[in-house]
Amino acid sequence: MYINKKIKVQNETGHYLIRKDTQLPLMFPLLYKVFRLRNKSVSTQKVTILAILNWYNYWAFKKHECFDTSFFNSKYDLEIIYPEFDGFLLFLSKSCKKSVKSTSMYLSCLKGFFEYLALRYTSAKYESCNKEVNHNVQFLRIHNRLNTLFQYNETNALSLNKSWNVPLIQIDKDLLDKILNIVKPSSKLTVNPMNPWKTPHIQLRNYIIISLLANYGLRIGELLSLTIHSIKPNLSGNGYSLIVTESNEEDSRFSKPLIKTTDSHRNIFLSPFHYELLSVYLNVVRLQSPTHHSFLFISSGSKRHALSYEQVKKIVSKLSNVTKEFYPELLDMKTFKLTAHTFRHVWATHYLEYLVETERQDLEVAKDNLRSMGGVEYDE
Numbered sequence: 001m002y003i004n005k006k007i008k009v010q011n012e013t014g015h016y017l018i019r020k021d022t023q024l025p026l027m028f029p030l031l032y033k034v035f036r037l038r039n040k041s042v043s044t045q046k047v048t049i050l051a052i053l054n055w056y057n058y059w060a061f062k063k064h065e066c067f068d069t070s071f072f073n074s075k076y077d078l079e080i081i082y083p084e085f086d087g088f089l090l091f092l093s094k095s096c097k098k099s100v101k102s103t104s105m106y107l108s109c110l111k112g113f114f115e116y117l118a119l120r121y122t123s124a125k126y127e128s129c130n131k132e133v134n135h136n137v138q139f140l141r142i143h144n145r146l147n148t149l150f151q152y153n154e155t156n157a158l159s160l161n162k163s164w165n166v167p168l169i170q171i172d173k174d175l176l177d178k179i180l181n182i183v184k185p186s187s188k189l190t191v192n193p194m195n196p197w198k199t200p201h202i203q204l205r206n207y208i209i210i211s212l213l214a215n216y217g218l219r220i221g222e223l224l225s226l227t228i229h230s231i232k233p234n235l236s237g238n239g240y241s242l243i244v245t246e247s248n249e250e251d252s253r254f255s256k257p258l259i260k261t262t263d264s265h266r267n268i269f270l271s272p273f274h275y276e277l278l279s280v281y282l283n284v285v286r287l288q289s290p291t292h293h294s295f296l297f298i299s300s301g302s303k304r305h306a307l308s309y310e311q312v313k314k315i316v317s318k319l320s321n322v323t324k325e326f327y328p329e330l331l332d333m334k335t336f337k338l339t340a341h342t343f344r345h346v347w348a349t350h351y352l353e354y355l356v357e358t359e360r361q362d363l364e365v366a367k368d369n370l371r372s373m374g375g376v377e378y379d380e
Contacts, residue, residue: 002026002056004049006042013042015049017056026056027068032116051109058091059084076121078114083261171346175330176214179323179338183207196322201285202300206315208277209297213340216268217347217374218244220312220340224257226296228286231270231278240275241267244375249294255309264375316340348374 005018017029029052037045059067062084074080092103171179185203186192197203212218222244230243245265259265270278289298295306320338324331348370355366
């Protein structure tokens with residue numbers, strides 16, 4: 001499909017991204033090569049072009065067209081790349097089997113390529129916008145978004161390389177109930193001996209986190225983006241909704257949570273039970289803990305920072321280990337490993353079954369409704 005080719009032109013040797021069928025260079029990588037890589041060492045050019053090559057191969061595999069075509073048709077909108085990075089990182093780890101060092105190096109090279117595209121095409125010449133717009137501000141916005149995206153993916157390169165070949169586990173409703181019972185908070189009358197956390201407010205927080213992941217299919221980035229203002233009455237006045245969207249406030253977390261796609265912004269109807277849970281946590285725990293931010297889930301430390309990706313992963317990992325301890329006879333001990341994304345797949349499976357078997361929806365209609373509820377792009 002595409003290849004990296006070493007070519008000597010006027011006594012200068014360089015690396016170029018070439019279409020295998022036509023032997024012609026691809027436009028945007030060629031521009032990047034000429035204006036940014038030309039004076040770099042041959043070895044640096046090679047690594048950079050290989051990184052871009054992997055991106056172009058992934059894009060062609062996923063979208064069935066060249067990234068150049070997609071970028072041109074989008075009117076040079078870099079927003080098209082953001083939803084694809086989870087899949088691309090998995091592609092690097094699984095298909096190409098790159099080492100952690102190589103993966104991080106490739107991500108760094110790609111960041112430079114995308115920043116060049118942002119700088120070159122964030123202008124009135126290429127965008128259908130008012131010419132008086134401050135394009136430096138526009139570029140800075142894209143630059144910051146890329147920084148956040150690449151910081152998160154570089155941080156997670158190690159864990160993904162370790163875990164890409166772990167098979168997706170199946171959890172039926174009975175096992176899911178048992179897992180939720182493990183994290184069920186103790187009450188004044190009944191102590192839950194299985195719960196690995198002993199502090200009441202930590203038990204409540206973790207129970208709500210696992211419940212939202214398992215019952216509503218939230219992505220971890222969506223969960224961590226929730227604020228104290230995310231719970232709103234329905235417009236119809238017959239209940240409450242969870243508003244899943246990006247927060248506009250300053251976030252001090254190193255790996256900032258991201259909303260994956262434009263379809264991920266959505267309102268999720270809350271059951272009375274989960275609304276009650278969230279209300280108790282909000283009023284008894286969260287609002288009694290003064291912070292400089294409004295994020296919903298906070299750490300147990302004295303500064304009450306917003307909960308991080310790593311902290312949620314530790315919560316789920318601990319739950320995974322305790323589940324194996326209490327229910328070894330129900331599990332394949334070699335493959336069983338809970339992750340935050342496991343719960344999303346479990347939710348999707350159970351919700352699709354509900355739509356088809358209980359609501360009697362046609363399968364294709366049910367899939368569309370599942371995508372809408374889960375904030376999934378149609379072709380994801």
